[in-house]
Each structure stands twice: as C-alpha cells, then as structure tokens.
Amino acid sequence: MRVFDTSHLQKHKATDDQPTYEHVYDYADSQANIARIRRHFIKLRTRLILGLVVIFLLPSTLLSFYFHFQFAHTLKKSAILNLAAVAETQKNTIDLYLQERVINLYNLLHSREFTLSPTPENMDNFLQSLKHFNDGFIDIGFINPQGIQTDYAGPYPFLRDTDYRQESWYQTLVTENRNYIISDIRPGIRGIHHFAVAIRQLIDGHTYVIRAALDPEKLSSLLKTISQGKEVESILINRQGQYQTLASGQKRFPDHSDYVPSHALTSGVEEVEHGQQTLFVAHAWLKEPQWALLAMQPMSTAQAGMQQARLTLLISLAGFSMLISAIIYYTINKLVDNARRMAEKGQQLEEMLAHAAKLASTGELASGVAHEINNPLAIIMATSGIIRDMLNPEFGLDHSPEAIRKELTTIDTAAVRIKGITRKLQDMGRSRTLSTTHCDVNALLDETLARLKKVEFKTKHIETATRYLPDLPRIPGEPNALRQVFSNILINAADAIDQKGTITISTAMQESMVSVTIADTGKGIPLENLKRIFNPFFTTKENGKGTGLGLSIAASIVKYMGGTIKVNSVQGAGSSFTILLPSKERSE
Amino acid sequence: MEKKKGIKVLLVDDEDVFRETTARQLAIRGFDVLTAESGEAALALVKNDPPEVVVLDLEMPGMHGSETFVEIKKNDPHVEVIILTGNTNVDSAIELIQQGIFDYLMKPINIDELLYKIEDAFTRKKLKEKQHYDFGM
Numbered sequence: 001m002r003v004f005d006t007s008h009l010q011k012h013k014a015t016d017d018q019p020t021y022e023h024v025y026d027y028a029d030s031q032a033n034i035a036r037i038r039r040h041f042i043k044l045r046t047r048l049i050l051g052l053v054v055i056f057l058l059p060s061t062l063l064s065f066y067f068h069f070q071f072a073h074t075l076k077k078s079a080i081l082n083l084a085a086v087a088e089t090q091k092n093t094i095d096l097y098l099q100e101r102v103i104n105l106y107n108l109l110h111s112r113e114f115t116l117s118p119t120p121e122n123m124d125n126f127l128q129s130l131k132h133f134n135d136g137f138i139d140i141g142f143i144n145p146q147g148i149q150t151d152y153a154g155p156y157p158f159l160r161d162t163d164y165r166q167e168s169w170y171q172t173l174v175t176e177n178r179n180y181i182i183s184d185i186r187p188g189i190r191g192i193h194h195f196a197v198a199i200r201q202l203i204d205g206h207t208y209v210i211r212a213a214l215d216p217e218k219l220s221s222l223l224k225t226i227s228q229g230k231e232v233e234s235i236l237i238n239r240q241g242q243y244q245t246l247a248s249g250q251k252r253f254p255d256h257s258d259y260v261p262s263h264a265l266t267s268g269v270e271e272v273e274h275g276q277q278t279l280f281v282a283h284a285w286l287k288e289p290q291w292a293l294l295a296m297q298p299m300s301t302a303q304a305g306m307q308q309a310r311l312t313l314l315i316s317l318a319g320f321s322m323l324i325s326a327i328i329y330y331t332i333n334k335l336v337d338n339a340r341r342m343a344e345k346g347q348q349l350e351e352m353l354a355h356a357a358k359l360a361s362t363g364e365l366a367s368g369v370a371h372e373i374n375n376p377l378a379i380i381m382a383t384s385g386i387i388r389d390m391l392n393p394e395f396g397l398d399h400s401p402e403a404i405r406k407e408l409t410t411i412d413t414a415a416v417r418i419k420g421i422t423r424k425l426q427d428m429g430r431s432r433t434l435s436t437t438h439c440d441v442n443a444l445l446d447e448t449l450a451r452l453k454k455v456e457f458k459t460k461h462i463e464t465a466t467r468y469l470p471d472l473p474r475i476p477g478e479p480n481a482l483r484q485v486f487s488n489i490l491i492n493a494a495d496a497i498d499q500k501g502t503i504t505i506s507t508a509m510q511e512s513m514v515s516v517t518i519a520d521t522g523k524g525i526p527l528e529n530l531k532r533i534f535n536p537f538f539t540t541k542e543n544g545k546g547t548g549l550g551l552s553i554a555a556s557i558v559k560y561m562g563g564t565i566k567v568n569s570v571q572g573a574g575s576s577f578t579i580l581l582p583s584k585e586r587s588e
Numbered sequence: 589m590e591k592k593k594g595i596k597v598l599l600v601d602d603e604d605v606f607r608e609t610t611a612r613q614l615a616i617r618g619f620d621v622l623t624a625e626s627g628e629a630a631l632a633l634v635k636n637d638p639p640e641v642v643v644l645d646l647e648m649p650g651m652h653g654s655e656t657f658v659e660i661k662k663n664d665p666h667v668e669v670i671i672l673t674g675n676t677n678v679d680s681a682i683e684l685i686q687q688g689i690f691d692y693l694m695k696p697i698n699i700d701e702l703l704y705k706i707e708d709a710f711t712r713k714k715l716k717e718k719q720h721y722d723f724g725m
Binding site for chain 2: 370371374380381382383386389413414
C-alpha cells in the first residue's frame with residue numbers, strides 16, 4: 001500500500017509534533033538535514049575509532065602483559081640459578097683454598113727437613129716454606145702430646161709454651177680423632193682475629209699437633225677477587241651466623257648474620273628481607289670447616305634486566321598503540337568523511353530532486369495554462385482578423401458598426417475567459433476568503449452524491465455505500481467549497497472504476513478532526529503518479545477529458561481549511577482518499 | 589470575393605467561435621471550407637466529401653485529435669493534415685510529425701500563416717498524387 005498526503009502543503013501548521021510515516025515530501029530545512037547527517041557521522045566516527053582501538057589494542061596489551069609476567073618469572077628463575085651457581089663455584093674455590101692450606105701442613109710434616117725437635121732456625125724455615133706456598137700463613141707451632149706448644153715461629157713469640165688443651169679446636173681435633181681441623185675465626189690467645197689450620201699426627205702412640213694461623217683478610221680478599229664483576233656480594237658465616245670474612249665496608253670482626261641457612265641443605269637460594277630491600281641469598285656449605293658461603297644479590301640488581309625489558313616493553317607498547325590509534329584515526333576519519341560527503345551529496349540530490357519535481361509541476365502548470373489560454377487567444381486573433389477583413393474593401397464584407405461590434409463582443413468574451421482562467425490559478429495559489437458557516441459534513445456528502453448519481457455516475461454501474469458517524473460535529477467551512485472537494489474526489493473515484501464497482505463513503509472522528517474517507521474499487525494509482533496527483537493540471541485522463549485541476553483544487557481547499565488529504569492506493573484494487581478537517585475554528 | 593482556389597479544407601475544432609470565424613476567413617480567401625466540431629463528425633464528413641487538407645485540433649471532447657488523424661489517414665492516405673492546437677507539447681508534436689502530419693501549428697495563429705500552410709500542404713498532396721500515379725501506373 002502506498003500512501004501520500006498533502007500535509008506538506010501546510011506550511012503554517014506545525015507538523016513536527018506528530019511525525020507521520022506517511023510523509024513523502026520532506027521539505028525540511030536542508031541545513032537541518034546536513035547538521036543531522038554531520039551529527040550522525042560524528043557519532044559514527046567516535047564509535048568506530050573507539051571500537052577499533054579497543055579491538056586492536058586490547059589483545060596486544062593483554063599479550064604484552066602475559067609475556068611481561070612470563071619474562072619476569074623466567075628472569076627471576078635464571079637469576080636464582082645464576083646466583084646458586086656463583087655460590088657453588090665460590091664455595092668450591094674457598095674449599096680448595098682451605099684444603100690446600102691443610103695439604104701445605106701435611107707436606108711440611110712429610111718433608112725431609114721435618115723433625116720433632118726442631119731448632120728455631122728449623123721453625124723459621126718451616127714458616128718460610130709455608131709462606132712460600134701462601135702468604136696467608138702467619139705463624140707455625142708444634143704442640144706436644146701434653147697440649148703444650150713447644151716450638152713456635154711467627155710474630156707472636158709469647159705463644160711458645162702456651163697450653164692449648166682448653167682451645168675448642170684442639171679438643172675437637174684430639175677427642176674426635178680427626179686428622180685435621182680448621183677453626184672459626186676468633187681472637188684466640190693472641191687477641192688478634194685469625195683462624196687456625198691444624199693437623200694431628202700419631203708418632204710412637206703419641207699425638208702431636210702442628211698448627212698454623214692464617215690471616216682472615218687473605219680469605220676475605222680471595223672472596224672479593226672471585227666475586228668481582230658478578231654483582232654479587234659473598235661472605236662466609238659459621239653455624240652460629242658469625243662472619244668468617246670481612247664484608248664490604250666492614251673493618252673488624254665480629255659481625256653477625258641474622259640469616260643462617262639450614263644445615264640440612266648443602267645449597268639453596270632464598271629470598272630474604274634485609275632492611276628496606278629484598279635479597280636473593282644463595283648458600284653453599286663448605287666441607288671443612290662448617291662454614292656457609294652466602295652469595296647475596298639485591299632483587300633490584302637481579303631484576304635490573306627486567307626493569308630494562310619492562311621499560312622497553314612499555315615504550316614499544318605505547319608506541320605501537322599510538323601508531324595503531326593514529327592509523328585507525330586517520331583511516332576512519334577519511335572513510336567517515338567520504339561517507340559523510342556522499343550522504344550530504346545524497347541529501348543535496350534529494351533536495352534537487354524535490355526541487356526538480358516542483359519545477360516539473362510548474363512545467364505541467366505552464367503547459368496546462370498554455371492550452372487553456374491559447375484557445376481563447378486564437379479566437380481573439382481570428383476575430384480581429386475577421387474585423388480586418390471586414391474593413392478590407394477587397395473582400396466586400398459587411399463592415400457596418402453592428403457587424404464589427406458583434407465581432408468585438410466575441411473578442412471580449414474570449415478575453416473574459418482568459419481572465420477567468422488566470423483568476424482560477426490565482427485562487428489556487430492564494431488563500432481565499434471563504435464565507436464560513438457550520439457545515440454538516442454528512443448532509444453535504446449526501447447532497448453531492450445525489451447530484452453526481454444523476455449525471456456523472458449514470459453511465460457506469462457504480463454502487464455507493466455510506467457509513468456515517470451519526471453525531472458528527474458540524475465543522476467550520478464554506479459549504480460550496482466542501483461540495484467541490486467531495487465532488488472532485490468522488491468524480492475521480494468514479495473515473496477510476498472501469499464499468500462496475502463500489503464507492504464507499506465513511507465519516508468518523510479522529511481526535512479533534514473530522515475524517516471523511518472515500519474509497520473506490522477502481523484501478524488504483526501507480527506510484528509515479530501518486531506523488532503528482534495533487535499537482536495542478538496533472539491528469540492521467542485522456543486529453544480533453546480532464547483539466548487536471550480537480551484534486552489540486554480539492555487539496556488547496558482542504559489545506560486552506562487547515563486539514564489534510566491522504567491517499568492510500570493499491571494498484572488494481574482501488575484507492576482511498578482520507579480528508580481530515582478540523583472540527584473547531586482555528587485560533588489564528 | 590476572391591476567385592476560387594479549388595482547395596477543399598476541413599476545419600476540425602471544438603471551439604465554435606474559433607472554428608466559424610476561421611472558416612469565414614478561409615472562405616473569403618477562396619477556399620472551399622468544411623467544418624466539424626469533433627473527431628467523430630470529421631470522420632463522417634471525410635467519407636462522403638473527402639477534402640484535400642484537414643486542419644485538426646488535438647484537445648477535443650470525444651475522439652482526440654491524434655486518433656482522428658489516424659482514422660482520416662486510413663480513409664484517405666493522400667489527404668494532408670495540419671495540426672492546430674493550443675497545447676504546447678513537444679513530445680506529441682514530434683510523434684505526430686513522425687506519423688505523417690504535414691505540420692504542427694500553435695494557436696493563436698495569423699490567418700495568412702495558416703493560409704500559406706494550407707496551400708503548401710495542397711501543393712505537396714498534388715505532387716505526391718502525381719508521383720503515385722506516375723509510378724503506380
């Protein structure tokens with residue numbers, strides 16, 4: 001079903017409050033349309049850009065975070081493994097160093113020069129030979145089976161004849177029947193921090209002990225040397241946590257570590273809170289003495305690579321996001337701009353089309369006017385020609401004033417006819433002043449129908465049916481004008497019916513409007529004509545059979561009365577015209 | 589009164605005043621003028637009294653001018669038809685010219701202009717008839 005209405009003709013009536021889907025001509029301000037299009041595209045662009053940015057960036061951001069955490073985890077693991085390896089290597093080095101010192105003593109014991117009753121020179125030589133192996137050796141002494149140091153060479157001569165039976169390392173060495181011992185670092189009898197290496201030797205059933213003191217600073221510097229370039233700080237502690245080396249920045253013993261690794265684990269790595277920072281601490285227990293090597297690394301140092309990687313990741317992610325966003329922004333902007341331009345162009349074309357349609361109807365009007373006016377003009381010209389012929393003696397016609405006056409009257413009549421046409425046209429364009437009374441629409445319809453039945457409907461088999469609303473309110477209007485509206489539409493309905501058909505007239509109230517519906521079972525109106533049926537001089541009737549003014553005049557009258565006409569038409573099934581007229585006087 | 593031209597013209601127009609006035613003008617100029625107020629009347633006339641030239645209006649009640657033209661040509665293919673109408677319609681003019689009208693004239697028209705057209709049409713008719721008989725015989 002196609003529907004058209006004439007509400008567009010009503011420029012003075014606000015139609016915005018009740019949007020009708022049946023609207024066809026939308027002569028809304030083109031600027032408003034353009035603005036609407038722009039708003040639509042701005043919204044579209046924002047949505048597209050945001051949507052695409054989220055779609056593109058969300059997965060890459062999530063992936064980046066996933067890889068970042070994977071990487072952090074791997075890096076931590078590798079830092080731990082690395083630290084454990086460092087601790088193990090350093091422990092082995094320290095072990096080797098200490099074992100070598102023990103072997104130095106054994107070598108001395110088994111050397112040819114060795115004697116149980118050495119002279120001071122012998123002792124000096126022994127010390128020199130030890131120092132030759134390692135400059136960590138400080139002194140050397142022999143302890144007899146009674147625990148008395150009988151011979152001594154070194155910087156502390158008062159240690160000769162010292163009784164070592166109360167020294168814990170001596171007791172351990174002798175009572176546990178061990179071959180050698182390395183003591184913890186402590187001041188000892190001399191009052192200066194050192195550690196002792198001692199070996200036990202049974203000679204003729206008597207236990208002799210050779211002991212040597214070693215400089216702990218040598219051990220510390222050894223540890224420092226092997227730690228160099230590893231960003232690791234290493235220390236040695238005993239089972240009680242006391243430092244056996246000087247940590248960096250330390251000047252003197254003793255120092256104590258709060259952290260003592262479990263002796264059950266020969267090696268391992270743990271995270272230890274130390275003051276403000278977290279440390280990775282790898283430990284490895286030495287074979288002898290029972291010292292633990294601790295390799296420490298602040299977590300920040302261990303994860304320095306991580307910080308770098310994180311920074312790189314963030315920068316590249318930000319860069320990537322900006323690049324993608326810029327590309328999306330640029331592309332969408334361009335696409336949306338193009339689309340908007342197309343839409344605006346479309347809108348302009350639509351407006352041009354509407355304008356062209358207006359021009360076309362103007363053309364139709366001009367053509368109709370030409371036909372209506374040219375005929376009387378032809379009469380005027382022909383009659384003035386006859387007058388000229390009368391005055392021409394050659395033709396010998398009657399040129400009495402009466403004869404000429406008669407011809408002039410003909411000219412006048414034709415001129416009046418033209419004037420009538422131009423007035424009709426003006427009436428159509430302009431609002432007329434109609435004498436307004438209260439009209440009974442039902443009665444007017446009956447009257448018009450009765451008149452038409454006598455003449456126009458006579459030649460066909462047209463049945464009419466009326467369905468009136470009984471108490472239809474009277475409406476303000478000019479009865480003759482309304483008769484013309486109804487008559488014009490009814491004639492059209494009859495013309496649409498080929499031979500046999502029905503015209504149904506019904507009246508009703510629609511809110512405050514009186515509605516009159518005239519429906520026929522005729523051939524219907526094709527779409528291309530539907531838009532033009534209210535245009536002046538538009539007709540589909542055979543030439544000479546219709547002026548094309550009927551519906552145009554009807555629409556003009558209805559518009560003047562503040563009403564509308566709508567057409568529903570189904571090709572082949574019929575059309576129905578609905579006239580809505582206000583039941584109350586307009587307040588303007 | 590001018591001497592007879594021997595040209596029989598049929599003037600078809602529903603405008604009584606125009607038809608009669610123009611017929612008078614043509615008659616005093618030596619044409620044999622027949623008139624008809626509709627297409628139907630014109631057809632009835634041409635069957636009994638065939639003219640040489642028909643001056644035909646288009647917009648008429650009943651049979652339309654273009655239809656009338658076709659029927660007249662069916663009756664006598666040699667008759668020349670001049671359209672004289674108040675309706676400016678280029679499309680219908682072109683169509684009618686293609687269908688074989690002699691000319692398409694616009695109302696209002698000066699009588700002399702119409703006169704020359706009728707004479708031209710008559711000349712062509714005679715020429716065509718001559719050719720027809722020359723080649724036909």
